[in-house]
Amino acid sequence: MTATATDSHRNGVDTAALFATLDAVKAQPEIARFQFRATNRWISGTHNRSTVDGFHGAKQDMAHEQPFELDADHPAVLVGRDHVPTPVEYLLHALAACLTAGIANVAAARGVTLTEVSSTVEGDIDLMGILGLADEVRNGYQQIRVHFALEGDDPARLRDLVDRSRARSAVFDVLTNGVPVAIDVSTS
Amino acid sequence: MTATATDSHRNGVDTAALFATLDAVKAQPEIARFQFRATNRWISGTHNRSTVDGFHGAKQDMAHEQPFELDADHPAVLVGRDHVPTPVEYLLHALAACLTAGIANVAAARGVTLTEVSSTVEGDIDLMGILGLADEVRNGYQQIRVHFALEGDDPARLRDLVDRSRARSAVFDVLTNGVPVAIDVSTS
Numbered sequence: 337m338t339a340t341a342t343d344s345h346r347n348g349v350d351t352a353a354l355f356a357t358l359d360a361v362k363a364q365p366e367i368a369r370f371q372f373r374a375t376n377r378w379i380s381g382t383h384n385r386s387t388v389d390g391f392h393g394a395k396q397d398m399a400h401e402q403p404f405e406l407d408a409d410h411p412a413v414l415v416g417r418d419h420v421p422t423p424v425e426y427l428l429h430a431l432a433a434c435l436t437a438g439i440a441n442v443a444a445a446r447g448v449t450l451t452e453v454s455s456t457v458e459g460d461i462d463l464m465g466i467l468g469l470a471d472e473v474r475n476g477y478q479q480i481r482v483h484f485a486l487e488g489d490d491p492a493r494l495r496d497l498v499d500r501s502r503a504r505s506a507v508f509d510v511l512t513n514g515v516p517v518a519i520d521v522s523t524s
Numbered sequence: 525m526t527a528t529a530t531d532s533h534r535n536g537v538d539t540a541a542l543f544a545t546l547d548a549v550k551a552q553p554e555i556a557r558f559q560f561r562a563t564n565r566w567i568s569g570t571h572n573r574s575t576v577d578g579f580h581g582a583k584q585d586m587a588h589e590q591p592f593e594l595d596a597d598h599p600a601v602l603v604g605r606d607h608v609p610t611p612v613e614y615l616l617h618a619l620a621a622c623l624t625a626g627i628a629n630v631a632a633a634r635g636v637t638l639t640e641v642s643s644t645v646e647g648d649i650d651l652m653g654i655l656g657l658a659d660e661v662r663n664g665y666q667q668i669r670v671h672f673a674l675e676g677d678d679p680a681r682l683r684d685l686v687d688r689s690r691a692r693s694a695v696f697d698v699l700t701n702g703v704p705v706a707i708d709v710s711t712s
Contacts, residue, residue, distance in 0.1 A: 348568030354603045361655055368651035372613050376620035378641035380536030381632075384624040386617040388609045393651075394601055404609045408621030413582055415542045415629070421576045421592045423622035423695050425560050426614050429574040431705070432564035433596030434611035436572040438654075441603070444569075453566035459703075463556035463581075466626075466692045467549055476697035482707045491711040498709045504654045507611050509664035514702035515647075517619070519670045521686045523679040 349444030367394040374406075382410040383417060414463070424477065428457040430507045431482065438501030439486070448497060452487040480511065537632030555582040562594075570598040571605060602651075612665065616645040618695045619670065626689030627674070636685060640675040668699065 344352040361368045370393035376386040389403035408423050410416025421429075432455045443450040459477040464470035486494040502508050532540040549556045558581035564574040577591035596611050598604025609617075620643045631638040647665040652658035674682040690696050 348571070350569070350603055357601075357603060358655055358657070361652065361657055365652055365658070368655065368657075370649050370651055372610065372616060372647050372649065374613060374616040374620055374645045376617070376624055376643045376645070378624050378628060378638075381538070381628060382625035383536070384621050384628075384641075386620055388613045388617065391599070391613075398599070398601065400599060400609070401606045404613075406609065406614070406617045406621075408617070408625070410625060411579070411586070411588060413545075413586065415538055415545060416625075418589045421588075421594065422560065423618045423625065424698075425562060425576045425579075425592075426594070426618035426621070427695060427698060428560060428562040429564070429576065429594045429596070430611045430614035430618065432562055432574055433572050433594075433614070435707075436564055436566050437570035437596070437598060437604075437611065440566060440569060440572075450566075453572075455564045457562045457564070459560050461558050461560065461694060463558055464549065464553055465697075466694050467546055467556065468692055469546070469549055469556075470553070474697055474701070475692055476694040476701070477703045480703055480705045482705065484707065484709045486709065486711050494711045495709050498707065502707060504656055504663055506649060506654055506664040507615060508705060509653075509662055510612075510615060511698060512702050512705050513662070513664070514700050515665045515668055517668045517670065517696060517700050519623075519672065519686065519690060521672045521674065521683050523674050523682045 346444040346447070347440060347450055349441055351444050354441065354445060369393070381417065382415065383419065384408055424459060424461065427477075427511070428459055428480070431480065431511060432457045434505045434507035435482065435484070435498070435501050438505050439484075439497045442497050442500045443488070446497075448489045448493050450486065450488040450494070450497070453484065455482055455484045457482050534632040534635070535628060535638055537629055539632050542629065542633060557581070567595075569605065570603065571607065572596055612647060612649065615665075615699070616647055616668070619668065619699060620645045622693045622695035623670065623672075623686070623689050626693050627672075627685045630685050630688045631676070636677045636681050638674065638676040638682070638685070641672065643670055643672045645670050
């Protein structure tokens with residue numbers, strides 16, 4: 337599949353670059369090994385701030401155009417100051433964002449007309465778990481629901497975009513299948 | 525355990541409010557059923573924006589002090605514009621933020637002196653998965669590592685904070701154990 341000059345950009349996706357990336361990775365799979373990173377610092381109470389800057393990929397250390405700062409806190413009803421989103425809301429954003437980017441990429445790659453994508457994400461959580469008041473209640477979300485509304489091509493082609501995006505979404509995979517998380521600590 | 529006037533705030537955590545919340549939930553467990561929400565809209569290419577505003581809890585619909593907007597995009601090397609963090613970086617932030625808020629809450633509740641908490645989070649991902657080039661490679665992170673550096677009380681008490689926070693972290697639970705995610709689609 338080769339992009340031509342006339343379809344090298346579609347809905348903001350540089351399809352020529354997308355296919356070039358695919359070809360490059362096929363020729364040299366080790367460039368696909370990435371590492372993303374964040375650093376975080378406690379500010380006060382439940383308020384803390386992450387910085388996202390450097391990452392590794394394509395056999396080199398890289399940096400974003402600029403460092404990004406992301407704050408998190410709890411709402412007042414959960415003993416926070418409510419200045420910024422909660423950690424669990426960032427998870428919902430990550431899920432919607434990953435699936436939506438995938439929908440746009442798949443639409444561009446397959447020549448599907450896409451004019452609008454919006455979504456709502458809901459996550460149910462029973463705080464009896466994290467408050468330590470009920471051992472049988474899990475700490476995290478019990479269920480997450482995503483509703484997508486798409487406009488553009490015919491319905492079957494639009495639904496197919498969502499299926500294909502879900503099948504290749506990094507965040508959907510991590511949230512539904514889990515991932516090993518190792519934690520270590522130094523003190524001073 | 526009862527908070528007194530002199531220890532009602534510790535390191536920015538309102539311990540009196542924390543214990544009042546625990547007592548309220550013990551008396552009426554249904555107030556602990558929360559639902560967090562995000563809405564997302566595609567902007568262009570891999571760039572999209574979530575809004576985090578309302579949530580449900582304590583038997584009522586509530587709203588943050590103000591709506592928060594969170595953008596996501598891919599870096600240039602992944603066919604994005606690199607204006608904002610990637611979806612998978614938001615996951616790392618959510619994990620660090622949830623564990624750190626928990627460390628601060630546990631320290632306040634247990635009277636452990638805590639002067640600094642910082643962390644680095646790394647996630648390894650092989651893009652052969654999401655690029656659809658190797659079915660045996662998963663789409664998401666293969667492993668996540670968190671390193672915490674704590675200052676304050678003696679090392680054993682500081683390490684205990686991390687253990688207790690991990691044992692009650694909503695994001696750690698979701699990432700390590702997974703959660704059911706239902707997706708539906710409407711088209712027009």
